[in-house]
Amino acid sequence: MxxxxxxxxxxxxxxxxxxxxxxxxxxxxxxxxxxxxxxxxxxxxxxxxxxxxxxxDTPTPHETPEAPGEPHSENGVTIVPRRPVRTEEGYRSVHSEYTRTTVGSVVRAVSRGTGELLITFGLIVLLFAAYEVWGKSAIVDAHQEDLNRQLEQQWAAEPQTTPTVAPSGPPTQVAKPANGAVIASVHIPRLKKKWAVVQGVTPADIRYAPGHYPDTAMPGQIGNFSMAGHRTPAIWWDLDRLGPEEPVIVKTADTWYIYRVTSSEIVLPTAVQVVAPVPNKPGQAPDVAMLTMTTCNPKFNNYQRLVVHASLRRSQPVADGDPAELNG
Incomplete structure (x- = not known):
């Protein structure tokens, strides 16, 4: 078959x-x-x-017979048997030594939880600080655009609201603007920035713009045209970069005023004499037009004030175009 x-x-x-x-x-x-x-x-x-x-039944060289017992060390490695250990009270897990609650384990758990909580809290504080310093820049810039637009419309409607005064001329009395009103724009070519300036230095006034001290001179007048601004990236963050003879230019409805930096100083917040008609000389009658800018110091704090002084060097009508100093 x-x-x-x-x-x-x-x-x-x-x-x-x-x-x-x-x-x-x-x-x-x-x-x-x-x-x-x-x-x-x-x-x-x-x-x-x-x-x-x-x-x-012979195990391979890489295998170890499983047997109940206490954890032991082999070649520097702790071996934990996988089978439970039988005791008088019953079976005990071989991992109980590592999982049972002790004073040390409670302290470690509390320390670990506290550390994680502090790290989380620190991250929240850092994020909030970053928002306060940099996150508000976009908001300030948006408000500055609105203020500059408002200022241009105001100048177009009333082109002769601010008189032109020579540095050596007598002070001219003008009506004080209302707090919060936009009065001028200040340009600092060194920082490649400009800001609309409002009347008043209260927290509400200077929230989005530098503010003019109401009791000081107006732009171009004999005396001390003084301003205060926040030390934020959107406003006067880099004011400390201004050196001697750096131009600070103020524009009004009909005139450009070109000031040059003469000095800078760091003072306490109580040093109000820096905005006197003659800076640091209260009671003395002024004979020149000055400009003073104040801001917090150091950065991220406010227990000091950074003060920059400048004197008026020249002026020119807005109708003659932009001043050469505006381009640095």
């Missing part, structure tokens, strides 16, 4: 089930029993016997 016939005989077998006997537990190999059918017996005799590999 050829191979095809023998296999066909197997396929035509009408046995309901085929049983494989259990392998004795101590037998290293398993031999599938032969069936009584002659064709099957002949096929199985010609088929290689299936032999299962011998199973040994």
């Amino acid at each position: 050829d191979d095809r016939s023998r296999h066909r005989a197997l396929d035509q077998d009408d046995m309901a089930t085929r049983l494989i006997p259990l392998v004795p537990p101590d037998d290293a190999t398993a031999i599938i029993a032969r069936f009584d059918h002659p064709a099957k017996q002949q096929v199985l005799e010609e088929t290689a016997t299936t032999v299962l590999p011998k199973v040994t």
